[in-house]
Amino acid sequence: MPMVWRRALLIACITPACASAVAAADGAAPQERGSMMLDALVVSATRSETSVMESPVSVSVMGEQEIKRTNAVSIADVLRDVPGVTIDESSLPGMKRIKIRGEEARRGAVLIDGQEITDHTSYGAPILVDPALIERIEVVRGPHSVLYGSKAISGVVNIITKKGGTKPLQGSAGASFMSATQGYGANALVQGTTDGWDYRLFVGRTEEGDRHTPDGDLPNSNSENKSISGYVAYRADGHKIALAVDRYELSSGSTTSPSTIGSAFSKFQLDMPTRDLQKVGVTYDLDKPSDWIAKLHADAYYQTIDRMFTQFVASGTAIPAASAYDYLHNDQDTQATKGFTAQVDWTPHKDHLLITGAQYLRDDLDKSMTRTGRSGVGLATAVSRYADMEGHTETISIYGEDTWKLPADFSAVLGARQYWINSALDSLQSNDAGYKMRSTSDSAPIFSATLLYAGIPDTVLRGGFSQGYVYPTLVQAFTGSYFGASSTTRPNPDLKPETSNNWEVGMRHGSGGLTVDTSLFRSTARNYIASLSCAVVGTSGGQCAVGNSTEGTYVNLDRAESTGVEMDARYHFAELGLTPYATGSWIRRKYFFRSASSGKTGIPTVSGRIGLRGERTLWDGATGYADLYMRGGSRADELSQSSAAAGTISLTQVRAWRTFNASFGADVGGYHLGLDLLNLTNLTYNTTPDESNQPGRSVVFNVRADF
Structure with missing residues (x-):
């Protein structure tokens, strides 16, 4: 069949006529779950239970059924179509992270x-939780540092896991197959509740081989992820105390574009054999201890993260002979985190809900880096560098937020947080003169304010202002990195914390079958932290030595600006069981440094998904569904430092793209079957410069049994 006819057929299949044929069956259609999305209860928006409709911030919720029907094996893929969200792989397909509103994942x-899962790296925390363990996911878009502290400058992803269930003994078992990687996933869950006790035990494993694309397999793109999670809780007379223990193990290869070999590099291989997380956490809740207090909450946790990276890298033909190199890099670290939160929800008046709390967080990093190999003309000079370091960051903060119902259908939400932070390099053993013992500290207040109006039937309007705050990581301030190209990225203890001011207006409407959630935002971040070549920075900024233009350092850019619109809209035809929908965003982002500026930040201006979902009752106890949709994004260009020569700038261009996809499934009794048909036109594409080439035409199959 000619390509033009195949595309015409696919376009036709996102019309109601085609979808009706796919979804048709006897019986009335159940209520479309999407029409209920504004009624969903969330806790991340205000740290207390509220509906999406009344939330003072932009928030998206993915429930258990919606997560199950994505057939995704990673949380990042579950969230791929949330407005304002893009995926960050950074050459490590097995370690996907998400970026919110164009900000780096670590923000x-x-x-x-x-x-919080803290992560003192330059790339941010990957989300390792198996989707089969998740009850729901809440994504807050925009600065939420007032309630969630440093690192919430772009938003918050709160993953709520399954707990005790509704019966003394219940559970599930599932398996997935991904043709693009010849990969599989398997998981099992046992949970229950009896006599005031709740419990849960979960195990999961995912293995994926090299990713197959229309241009061939991506070498060294395989990954493996294993998880085990336990939970037990006791409830009595309004009290609840719970213990959770989690362990996640990840290993991933790194893939490099074949065009890189021979120009910038003659050798480039990066592996991450270890990225493990262990966590023990306890929580305590007391509901309604008095007329003035709605709830008391306290939680504490201890977490360790073990990481290991290895890299083989050698210069290519574009590197001058005097700067030639052939190196082996090893980077191994352990990060230990202690966290504690105490919160009181006050009800001093029927029109007020006042939240007050205090948080303590301490991260300790033990890091070892080595570089061995040769450099110079004919690789005549032996190189052997090492740096063994220990450092810490300690944060104490108090916060409060008051939700106040005003006359004439108005509500106001006012919040504030005060930080006290100290950070230091506590010990150092190195033959590298670029490292020094230093310490830093800061204290800062931040604020937020939102006004909501509910005087229009079935509609809530909101407008607000919020501030964000991010303190430099231990890598940025003290340890730096040997990784990347040939050069070291030097730390900079003189970095200033990042701050941002964010203005947002939004509207939510839900009536009949129509649901609309949209927002317009404008954000300005000051002292934005980035890594730049010393040839660009010079000796007037960062930690660049005189005459050393081959290294890099972390610096504060003057500012980063973002303007955007996000939308989630759908209409449910109850009599047909059909729901056309569209989700997406328009974002413009720009960086400013000294006299230069750039709007080429690697973020597509327009991205989103449009489709038609059909759902029907097949027979008693059986439901079938179909989802025919198109994903797409506009061109995304990114200016960055070239790996070929110090101080030069390279342009990475990602073409506009669109893929046609279909998802089918059925829930029959306690069984779920799901089938995804992805990239039906076998398009060669990647969504942003931070993603490797995506799979070609492929299939994902998922089966799950509940008992």
């Missing part, structure tokens, strides 16, 4: 059951 807070 977003990742929480598991409200407890």
Whole structure:
């Protein structure tokens, strides 16, 4: 069949006529779950239970059924179509992270059951939780540092795991197959509740081989992810105390574009054989201890992250002979985190809900880096560098937020947080003169304010202002990195914390079958932290030595500006069981440094998904569904430092793209079957410069049994 006819057929299949044929069956259609999305209850928006409709911030919720029907094996893929979200792989397909509103992944807070997964790296925390363990995911878009602290400058991803269930003994078992990687996933869950006790035990494993694309397999793109999670809780007379233990193990290869070999590099191989997380957490809740207090909450956790990277890298033909190199890099570290939160929800008046709390967070990093090999003309000079370091960051903060119902259908939400932070390099053993013992500290207040109006039937309007705050990581301030190209990226203890001011207006409407959630935002971040070549920075900024233009350092850019629109809209035809929908965003982002500026930041201006979902009752106890959709994004260009020569700038261009996809499934009794047909036109594409080439035409199959 000619390509033009195949595309015409696919376009026809996102019309109601085609979808009706796919979804048709006897019986009335159940209520479309999307029409209920504004009624969903969330806790991340205000740190207390509220509906999406009444939330003072932009928030998206993915429920258990919606997560199950994505057939995704990673949380990042589950969230791929949330407005304002893009995926960051950074050459490591097995370690996907998410970027919110164009910010780097490390500028977003990742929480598991409200407890932060801190990560002192330059790339941010990957989300390792198996989707089969998740009850729901809440994504707050925009600065939320007032309630969730440093690292929430772009938003918050709060992953709420399954707990005790509804019966003394229940559970599930599932398996997935991904043709693009010849990969598989398997998981099993046992949970229950009896006599005030809740419990859960989960195990999961995912293995993926090299990714197959229309241009061939991506070498060294395989990965493996294993997880085990346990939970037990006791409830009595309004009290609840719970213990959770989690372990996640990840290993991933790194893929490099074949065009890189021979120009910038003659050798480039990066592996991450270890990226493991262990966590023990306890929580305590007391509901309604008095007329003035709605809830008391306290939680504490101890977490360790073990990381290991290895890299073989050698200069290519574009590197002058005097700067030639052939190196082996090893980077191994352990990060230990202690966290504690105490919160009181006050009800001093029927029109007020006042939240007050205090948080303590301490990260300790033990890091070892080595560089061995040869450099110079004919690789005549032996190189052997090492740096063994220990450092810490300690944060104490208090916060409060008051939700106040005003006359004439108005509500106001006012919040504030005060930080006290100290950070230091505590010990150092190195033959590298570029490292020094230093310490830093800071204290800062931040604020937020939102006004909501609910005087229009079935509609809530909101407008607000919020501030964000991010303190430099231990890598940025003290340890730096040997990784990347040939050069070291030097730390900079003189970095200033990043701050941002964010203005946002939004509207939510839900009536009949129509649901609309949209927002317009403008953000300005000051002292934005980035790594630049010393040839660009010079000796007047960062930690660049005189005459050394081959290294890099972390610096504060003057500012980063973002303007955007996000939308989620759908209409449910109850009599047909059909729901056309569209989700997407328009974002313009720009960086400013000294006299230069650039709008080529690697973020597509327009991205989103449009489709038609059909759902029907097949027979008693059986439901079938079909989802025919198109994903797409506009061109995304990124200016960055070239790996070929110090101080030069390279332009990475990502073409506009669109893929046609279909998803089918059925829930029959306690069984779920799902089938995804992806990239039906076998398009060669990647969504941003941070993603490797995406799979070609492929299939994902998922089966799950509940008992």
